[in-house]
Amino acid sequence: MPDIETLVIGAGVIGLAIGRALALKGREVMVLERHGLIGSETSARNSEVIHAGIYYPPGSLKAKLCLPGKHMLYDFCADNGIAHERIGKLIVAGNEAQLPELERLHQQALATDLTDLVFYDRRKLEEIEPELDCAGALWSPSTGIIDSHGLMLALQGGLEAHGGQVVLNSRVKEITPGPEGYRLVVETADGDTTALTCRELIVSAGHGAPGLMADLPGANAPKAYLAKGNYFKLQGKAPFSRLVYPVPEPGGSGVHITLDLQHQARFGPDVEWVEHIDYEVDPSRGGKFYAAIRSYWPGLPDKSLVPDYCGFRPKISAPGEPAADFRIDGPETHGLEGLVALYGMESPGLTSCLAIADEVAGRL
Template structure:
């Protein structure tokens, strides 16, 4: 029987960050990851945007962690030589009717302590990015982009340097709880094994709710329902005029909209949309292209649809459905489920990448 202080289930950006933080406090950690490498799902299938915190309800986990995470992630990326750019972002009002919503977004950002937000006129937008069609815009200078793959690799390297064991191709099949032995995990792997731990952190992303149902004795009524929202990304081929700023439409209830971003090579991509699905499926629905073209042309009318090609898809682990109000990150502890040493992380979707470092500190402080 293997024994350790803490088991973290999931080697995405969140799980790796938590492992790093708990190890820094001097505790032994083992990571269990069902895939063959780290960050295979939500961590690597996103926009790679460093968010500022303008969208989220004041006082929510998303708001407080995002504002702090924005600063910490820039510091971490600089210190670890991870490719990133503080691009700033334009959130645009395409019509005069949308300008009131833009003003509300500014006020929400200010309540969340996002600094240096600025409403800019149509004339100034033209100086920022003359190709963009908009009546006005919110300029958010603290937004940026980061190479998610480099971030994952950096965190994974730190984990290895701290002698944290990461067991890949290891799927947790059952979790038992005992007052005398703590938490016991039964793991299916090439050579299946059992491990005991004082603490278990469920950071399984898309699988977090299903994993929690494998915990014997956990009250069913406290587990949220899991929903999957697929997002498609299209890439733009050839030359383009977008070199400096991210461009976003106003957000909808379930999404920040089909926005324009770019990667370290300068390649422009648009997305994601929202496509509710029943199970995990990364297939690309090319028929979404017409909807993308329509959405993009509201702010870039000169788009040539023939230069838009399928790129990739990602899936957001939501804990609310298409007819429900958006939910905050859920950080569930013994106060809710009465199981000592267990932390469940549910609904860690966007802005999860930006929030990863302060979220890790918060989880570590809850346990140690």
């Protein structure tokens, strides 16, 4: 008999949501995390935004999972006392030439059944956000902000309340299919290794998922790419009462202003393609931030931005390629019974985590 029924690799927000969903269905679940705390990579290093579902093409997994995931997440926050705020977002056209892109986004959103977007002209924007200088904007009232750490603790609590467990400092080194499921070689914090067997396996390992799946027969794992996103913090009072995003740019959604739950402002992320992960923010990148921000907030004072933090998008599309969709490979894709692998789970992964968990449960 396997050591445990279901193993989940990765205790980020998606892995925890999956573990909780499967535990709620009565499975015996263990979530393995290589670090000494949950959600310390992509899940903890992002904008903490609940996305409305604007940017994703009709028929894509991102569109399919973000819209219901948003509603599920708001309900989960309300039911579990997780700090959040439906603060709303403006996507701004810095000049007249960008207005057609706003219209394209609006039509795309309508095609995915997102129907609450409203176009604001320059006069309306001057009334509600006098510091803004732009030709027009899309107003998204269902965009919000969230305490991502509180969310992950609630997901872990739900998992453990239904008999599941999270095991930290457990790095999966190798996965081998076997007659009754899968055998994992796991390295512990002291460098020792142990073997674990399971009947079902979920690979929700973020950046590490393609590498873990690379040698499994039939897995056809994608190549991984790293897009670093740097954030700079604004010293002083936030100029806006809402989130403000420029029109999207290749690789990301542009240098935008987000507000935390204390309404302190930070700007980012930019897009910096790199080969290795490091969590240092290069202060010299601030120059490009000033130029990008002043395209819609010309009043940004000199020397008001300081380096804050950075994160890494787990990309499966190369620089210059169109953004890849979420990729959730179940047995119907790779032929490996009882295994689901998740790739490219960048934004809107946090927003979609509960819907992703239901999707994975369905793939099993």
